[in-house]
Amino acid sequence: xxxxxxxxxxxxxxxxxxxxxxxxxxxxxxxxxxxxxxxxxxxxxxxxxxxxxxxxxxxxxxxxxxxxxxxxxxxxxxxxxxxxxxxxxxxxxxxxxxxxxxxxxxxxxxxxxxxxxxxxxxxxxxxxxxxxxxxxxxxxxxxxxxxxxxxxxxxxxxxxxxxxxxxxxxxxxxxxxxxxxxxxxxxxxxxxxxxxxxxxxxxxxxxxxxxxxxxxxxxxxxxxxxxxxxxxxxxxxxxxxxxxxxxxxxxxxxxxxxxxxxxxxxxxxxxxxxxxxxxxxxxxxxxxxxxxxxxxxxxxxxxxxxxxxxxxxxxxxxxxxxxxxxxxxxxxxxxxxxxxxxxxxxxxxxxxxxxxxxxxxxxxxxxxxxxxx
Amino acid sequence: xxxxxxxxxxxxxxxxxxxxxxxxxxxxxxxxxxxxxxxxxxxxxxxxxxxxxxxxxxxxxxxxxxxxxxxxxxxxxxxxxxxxxxxxxxxxxxxxxxxxxxxxxxxxxxxxxxxxxxxxxxxxxxxxxxxxxxxxxxxxxxxxxxxxxxxxxxxxxxxxxxxxxxxxxxxxxxxxxxxxxxxxxxxxxxxxxxxxxxxxxxxxxxxxxxxxxxxxxxxxxxxxxxxxxxxxxxxxxxxxxxxxxxxxxxxxxxxxxxxxxxxxxxxxxxxxxxxxxxxxxxxxxxxxxxxxxxxxxxxxxxxxxxxxxxxxxxxxxxxxxxxxxxxxxxxxxxxxxxxxxxxxxxxxxxxxxxxxxxxxxxxxxxxxxxxxxxxxxxxxxxxxxxxxxxxxxxxxxxxxxxxxxxxxxx
Numbered sequence: 001x002x003x004x005x006x007x008x009x010x011x012x013x014x015x016x017x018x019x020x021x022x023x024x025x026x027x028x029x030x031x032x033x034x035x036x037x038x039x040x041x042x043x044x045x046x047x048x049x050x051x052x053x054x055x056x057x058x059x060x061x062x063x064x065x066x067x068x069x070x071x072x073x074x075x076x077x078x079x080x081x082x083x084x085x086x087x088x089x090x091x092x093x094x095x096x097x098x099x100x101x102x103x104x105x106x107x108x109x110x111x112x113x114x115x116x117x118x119x120x121x122x123x124x125x126x127x128x129x130x131x132x133x134x135x136x137x138x139x140x141x142x143x144x145x146x147x148x149x150x151x152x153x154x155x156x157x158x159x160x161x162x163x164x165x166x167x168x169x170x171x172x173x174x175x176x177x178x179x180x181x182x183x184x185x186x187x188x189x190x191x192x193x194x195x196x197x198x199x200x201x202x203x204x205x206x207x208x209x210x211x212x213x214x215x216x217x218x219x220x221x222x223x224x225x226x227x228x229x230x231x232x233x234x235x236x237x238x239x240x241x242x243x244x245x246x247x248x249x250x251x252x253x254x255x256x257x258x259x260x261x262x263x264x265x266x267x268x269x270x271x272x273x274x275x276x277x278x279x280x281x282x283x284x285x286x287x288x289x290x291x292x293x294x295x296x297x298x299x300x301x302x303x304x305x306x307x308x309x310x311x312x313x314x315x316x317x318x319x320x321x322x323x324x325x326x327x328x329x330x331x332x333x334x335x336x337x338x339x340x341x342x343x344x345x346x347x348x349x350x351x352x353x354x355x356x357x358x359x360x361x362x363x364x365x366x367x368x369x370x371x372x373x
Numbered sequence: 374x375x376x377x378x379x380x381x382x383x384x385x386x387x388x389x390x391x392x393x394x395x396x397x398x399x400x401x402x403x404x405x406x407x408x409x410x411x412x413x414x415x416x417x418x419x420x421x422x423x424x425x426x427x428x429x430x431x432x433x434x435x436x437x438x439x440x441x442x443x444x445x446x447x448x449x450x451x452x453x454x455x456x457x458x459x460x461x462x463x464x465x466x467x468x469x470x471x472x473x474x475x476x477x478x479x480x481x482x483x484x485x486x487x488x489x490x491x492x493x494x495x496x497x498x499x500x501x502x503x504x505x506x507x508x509x510x511x512x513x514x515x516x517x518x519x520x521x522x523x524x525x526x527x528x529x530x531x532x533x534x535x536x537x538x539x540x541x542x543x544x545x546x547x548x549x550x551x552x553x554x555x556x557x558x559x560x561x562x563x564x565x566x567x568x569x570x571x572x573x574x575x576x577x578x579x580x581x582x583x584x585x586x587x588x589x590x591x592x593x594x595x596x597x598x599x600x601x602x603x604x605x606x607x608x609x610x611x612x613x614x615x616x617x618x619x620x621x622x623x624x625x626x627x628x629x630x631x632x633x634x635x636x637x638x639x640x641x642x643x644x645x646x647x648x649x650x651x652x653x654x655x656x657x658x659x660x661x662x663x664x665x666x667x668x669x670x671x672x673x674x675x676x677x678x679x680x681x682x683x684x685x686x687x688x689x690x691x692x693x694x695x696x697x698x699x700x701x702x703x704x705x706x707x708x709x710x711x712x713x714x715x716x717x718x719x720x721x722x723x724x725x726x727x728x729x730x731x732x733x734x735x736x737x738x739x740x741x742x743x744x745x746x747x748x749x750x751x752x753x754x755x756x757x758x759x760x761x762x763x764x765x766x767x768x769x770x771x772x773x774x775x776x777x778x779x780x781x782x783x
Contacts, residue, residue, distance in 0.1 A: 081395055085470040087436040088392065088504040178757050180749070181437035215393045256503060348758070349499040349506055352517045354671045 074133045074165025080186055080212075083129070083169065089184035090343040092336070093213050095247065096222030097239055098192030101265035101319060103153045105222055106168055106187055107137035108319035108329040109336060118175070119333040123340070126182055127171030134168060146323040148269065156191045166190045167212075174344075183344060188212060199243045213250045218259045218339030221247070223298070225264035225291060225316070229273060233294045241297030248301070248308045259342035260310045261335030262302065264291065268318040268330070276316035276331070283313065313338050381408045385477035392473060392504050404474060407457035411478040414454055418483065422779060423722060424453070425488045428475055430728040432509060433495050435502055436468040438753055445726035450475070472505070476512055489516045490670055491775040494768035495729035498694055498758035591623065621668045628664045628673060632680040639711065650686050651700035652707065654766050657681055659713065662773035666781070670774065674767040681766055688763035695756030697765045698735050698745060705739035714740055716780035728753045732772035 025034035025041070034041065075083070083089050096102050112118075113125045114134075128134060137153050144152045156166075170185040190210065197206040198213075223240045227233065244260075251258060267276060270291065277287035285292040285299050292299070302312050315338075317331040382405050389395070418425035430446035441447055451471070496513055499506075635644045637656050647653040658677060665673035682688050705712045715723065715736055727734035731752045738745055749756055760768075 082467075084394055085467040087469055088502065091393070178749070178755070180439060181435065182439050183437055344501065345503060346501040347503075349496060349510065351497055352493060352510075352514055355518055 073136075074130055074189060075167040075169055075186070076165045077167075077212075079129075079165070080167045083184050083186060087182075087184055089186050090217045090340065091186045091188070091212060091215055092218045092220060092339055092343070093188045093216040093247075094220045094222065095188070095190075095195050095213075095243065096192060096263075096265075097196060097224070097236065097243075099155070099227075100192060100222040100224045101152075101263075102192065102222045103137060103156055103189055104141065104319045105220070105263065105265060105317065105332065106189055107134065107141050107153050108332045109187075110134040110168075110170070111138055111141075111324075112329060112332055113170070113172075117333075120337040121333045121340070122175045122337070123172035123183070124175060125170070126173045129169040129171075130165070130167070133165065141320060142324050144320065144323055146326070152320050156189055185340070188216075195243065196239070199239070199246050202246075213247065216258070217343035218261075219247055219310075220261045220263055220335050220339060222263045222265050224266055225274075226266045226269040228264070228291060228294050229270050237295050237297045240295075241301040244298065244301035244305055248305045248310065251305075251308060251310060257309055257311055257342055259339040260302075260305055260312045261338045262298070262312065262314040263317045263335050264314065265317050265319060267316040268321040282315070288314070311338075311342055378409060381412060381477050385473060388473045388477055388508050391508055392469060394470065394473065404470070407454070407474060408478045410457045411454050411474055412480055415475070415478060416480045416483055418480075418488070422488050422782065423449075423718070426492070426722060427726075428479075429489050429492050430726065432472055432475060432512070433492070433499075433729040434468070434472075434753060436472065440750075441468055444728060444753075446728050449726075469505075476508060479512060481515055486516050487670070488775070488778070489513075491771045491778070492729055493517070494731075494764070494771055495754055497764060497768075498754055498760060500755055500758065624664060624666070624668045628661065628668070628676060631660065631664055632676055632683075635680065635684060644684050649704060649707075650762075652704040653684065653686065654681060654762070655701055655704050655708075655712075655769060657684075658766055658769035659773050662770050662777055665770075666774065666777055670771065674770050677770050678763040678766050681762070686762060688766070689761050691759045691761045693757045693759055694731065694754060694765075695745075695748060697760065698731050698748060698756070701732065701769070702735045702739050702745055705736060706742070712736070712739065716776050718779040718782070719776050727751045730772060730775075732769050733776065 025038055080091075084091075094102050094106060110128075113121065113123075116125075118124060140151075140153045144150060166189055168187045168189050170187065172183045172185055173179075174181060174183070194206065194209050197203075198210045221240070221244060223236065227236050244262075247260070267274075274289045274291045277284065281287035285295075288295075302314070305312050313335075315331055315335045317329075317335065319329050319332055321327050321330060385405065385408060415424065415428060418428070427446045427449040430444075431450050434441050434444070434446070442451075447468075493513075496509075502509070636642075637644050637647060637653075637660065639656050639660060640647065644653050644657060647656070657680060661673060661677045661680070678688050714720075715733060719733055720737060723730055723733045723737050727737075729752065731748070731754060734748075734751050735745065
């Protein structure tokens with residue numbers, strides 16, 4: 001094969017190879033350029049293209065019979081449903097207005113846990129069916145120069161393409177050695193415009209798009225802290241307040257407690273005006289200083305959420321305080337740890353009550369040991 | 374609970390809703406159509422307890438535990454109804470949707486309740502599975518609910534004109550002997566020093582009475598059964614069903630007497646002479662199960678716990694499930710050949726998949742002189758879940774009963 005040709009890897013016969021999905025060749029150490037030299041790789045030669053690894057639609061006849069039944073990109077509703085039929089996956093709704101930083105938060109979350117930086121998260125990374133989706137986000141974030149007005153990741157498109165995916169997947173394993181479960185976590189990644197339409201219009205189409213909210217096991221509501229402190233802060237406060245109330249309205253149908261993390265994103269941009277409160281003071285509006293004063297509607301809505309049974313906690317987060325090579329994210333994991341701690345509660349089930357027949361003999365009226373009378 | 378087609382369909386819709394599955398899924402019609410065949414298959418569990426055990430194991434399994442779809446319980450169930458599931462678009466890994474189908478199609482009116490109840494221990498250590506908890510608890514509690522009361526007498530209008538065989542045994546004459554002695558010696562009976570002696574005589578009389586009553590009942594039942602042989606009229610069936618409570622009554626007498634005597638027949642010594650508490654627990658549970666085969670499980674289990682308590686074993690003492698299993702393993706290894714072997718049917722089931730059956734699995738491992746190192750994967754239960762001695766004793770008792778039930782069916 002000519003080394004001058006740029007090639008696209010289609011599939012690999014080596015089960016450990018993730019190169020076609022944008023990962024690493026399992027035999028990377030053997031070849032100077034596995035993309036060109038590895039004999040196990042099925043590839044397609046093509047005209048030079050600046051993007052070498054391109055998992056574009058692939059001819060199915062070239063795929064091995066046991067190829068993974070997912071594409072690696074964002075999951076669409078059908079694919080998410082397949083996961084839900086396998087196990088009670090934890091669906092976390094990540095919501096917020098346009099440009100709040102939802103996708104950046106997800107990219108940063110992936111970077112941290114894939115890198116083994118778990119912090120307060122009592123889980124470790126195990127798998128992902130949307131590795132390529134995450135990789136695309138991270139690649140884009142890696143190109144960010146650090147300019148505030150430049151996009152860190154591409155905005156999630158609001159156009160509804162056929163089979164467009166709006167969910168990212170993480171397979172997590174609990175940190176406790178005695179707990180060997182594999183927990184599927186599905187994170188919504190929908191356009192801010194959709195959220196706004198659902199919040200205001202709530203017509204059939206917008207309800208259908210965000211129908212997963214009623215099924216969600218937890219909520220991460222993202223709001224741009226810098227925008228709240230800016231000239232349009234009052235409008236933002238009102239919008240997010242309404243969004244929280246709408247979300248609470250959906251949750252009234254769910255009997256068990258869910259977590260709601262309110263993420264003040266891009267917090268690094270307001271550090272000169274507001275200091276993030278101590279962990280114990282997060283629930284105290286005054287502890288948020290000037291920011292707390294700018295969010296009366298949000299705070300009132302959070303009160304309603306608590307009354308409705310949601311376990312609410314605000315967090316200060318900087319997903320990308322600096323370009324990737326120059327700084328670490330701050331506070332990305334705690335909002336997800338909060339939500340997952342409620343979505344993955346491990347409480348013991350109640351004992352089966354032992355019924356006693358009316359007029360039963362003394363023998364028959366003896367109950368189970370330890371059962372409440 | 375659900376048993377007609379419509380009820381099962383409605384139930385499946387409810388489960389989907391509660392478990393967060395979409396109810397407008399493309400394969401819905403096929404899944405609904407699969408309910409009736411699965412129901413029919415589960416109903417065969419009346420005659421084949423393996424079906425009930427394997428299906429119950431599938432429901433016990435936490436879908437988030439890895440390798441579930443490779444376990445024998447899963448493949449057994451899946452193989453039996455594969456063509457229905459295939460048309461219902463449930464892939465090999467669709468554990469949650471298959472659990473929903475099993476629950477919705479479960480035949481609540483069948484006779485398999487007893488077997489399901491004997492797996493109750495596993496539900497006591499169940500944790501998490503929040504979305505599934507409500508539905509599974511409903512299923513568990515429904516199967517544990519009261520069954521229609523059995524009449525202790527033949528139905529009204531039934532004229533049993535059978536000629537009962539004459540019973541030559543004497544009517545128990547010693548029933549009141551002890552009390553008569555007590556009454557006739559009232560003067561000394563009231564003195565503290567004499568009281569103990571008289572009480573022993575009263576109890577001896579009571580014991581003799583019980584043995585005679587037991588003998589009379591046993592002979593009577595045997596005689597009636599003999600008289601009913603070859604008679605298949607409805608009257609005969611009514612008579613036979615009327616005998617069941619009488620037999621149960623005798624079992625109760627036996628169990629109560631066993632609990633009072635606190636004597637281990639297997640080791641031929643009083644339980645108080647068995648120094649190891651784990652060993653005493655095992656033998657007590659095993660012997661009680663042998664006596665209590667035909668009586669209600671829960672009262673018998675509660676009586677077992679009280680008997681252990683009277684031996685000085687604190688029923689509220691807690692330790693992790695894994696520790697209880699280790700203790701039992703040690704006791705059984707020490708018992709060597711005296712420990713009864715699992716019956717063949719249960720051995721086959723446990724060898725392939727011991728999900729939710731820790732006692733039977735430990736018995737199997739002890740018999741094979743194998744360690745418990747594979748316990749977490751074998752029984753698929755949270756081994757660090759703390760349970761008290763009372764719970765563990767009832768767990769051992771229930772699985773011993775399961776063994777005896779399956780053995781009786783062999």
